[in-house]
Structures are given as structure tokens and as C-alpha cells.
Amino acid sequence: MTESTPTASPADGFAVHPATQPIPSAGQQPYAPLVPTAQYVPAPAGHFSHAGRVGKIRSTGVCMLLMIITFGIYGLVWFYQVHSEMKRHSGQGIDGGIALLLAFFIGIVMPYITSSEVGDLYERRGQAKPVSGATGLWYFPGTFILVGPLVWFIKTNGALNAYWRSVGAV
DSSP, rough: OOOOOOOGGGGTTTOOOOOGOOOOOOOOOOOOOOOEEEOOOOOOTTOOOOOOOOOOOOOHHHHHHHHHHTTTHHHHHHHHHHHHHHHHHHHHHHOOOHHHHHHHGGOOOOOOHHHHHHHHHHHHHTTTOOOOOGGGGGTGGGGGSSSHHHHHHHHHHHHHHHHHHHHHHO
16 A cells, blocks of 8 residues: 655745654655745845835034034934944844943944944945944044044945935935
8 A cells, every 4th residue: 555645846845854854664655744945045145135224314514513513412312323223224233222322431432333333234235345443543543633533424424324325215
């Protein structure tokens, strides 16, 4: 007496997971459990789909003006907002609350962290990083040439704005 057993093929959209395959005894046909292939197909290398919301484009000139008018307090707001948006968008990096605490207590680390995370957004999409943690060197020791922090902010905010535009921000 022969029993018909279900078989699966990749053409049907199913694959057999090797760990779930029983060892057949003599004279038996192997039973292959049906497992959807979508479970076992990894994403292609360099593939990144942004599941989170797209961030806000901030005018570099307006941000610099607000930092001057508010005696640097807007800088704390900027760090909070951009890190919150990047975390919501990619699910990686530090969140806005952590960024705010770091900016308030040990602010010297924030230019390095922010530029690094902006660069990582590009890298996850398989693009070259326009800014990286090393861009933070414009901030410090760039402070000694007076225009260093301006160069850092223009490069970092510009790269972040370009990224948001590339994923659909208006």
C-alpha cells in the first residue's frame, strides 16, 4: 500500500527546511513539511527599507540664526529633534532624549555622534557617507580656527537635509 505524501517545490513558493525533515525508514517516502520560503529568504546585501517617518528639512541659515538668538539653546533642541527623527526613521542610533542629555552634560561628543549617525543613514542604503564621525573634528578642535563649528554644522545639516529629500521629504 502506498500513501501519497505532500511534496513541496520552490516553484510552489515553498521550501523544505532541512532541520524539520524526518529521517525515513526503509521503504517509506520522506515527508516534507511545507514551509513558506519568505521566512527563510534574507534581504539582499545593502538593502535598507526605511519603515519610519521621514524627518523634517531644516534651513541651515535659520538654524544658525536661532542658535545665535537663543544663545545656543536652540542647539539642544536641534540635537533632540534630529536624533529623534533619525531613530524613528531607521530604528538605530541614539534617541532624542539621550542626545539631549549628552548635549547638555557632555556636549563635546555630540558633533561626532550626530555626524556619524547621519553618515550611517547613507551607508545603510548602500551610498557613500557624505559625513562621518571624523566630520566632528570641524567642531573640535575646529573651534580654534573660529569657523570650524560653522563648517561642521553646514556639512552635517546639509547632508541630513539631502538624505531627507532623497527619501521623499518636501
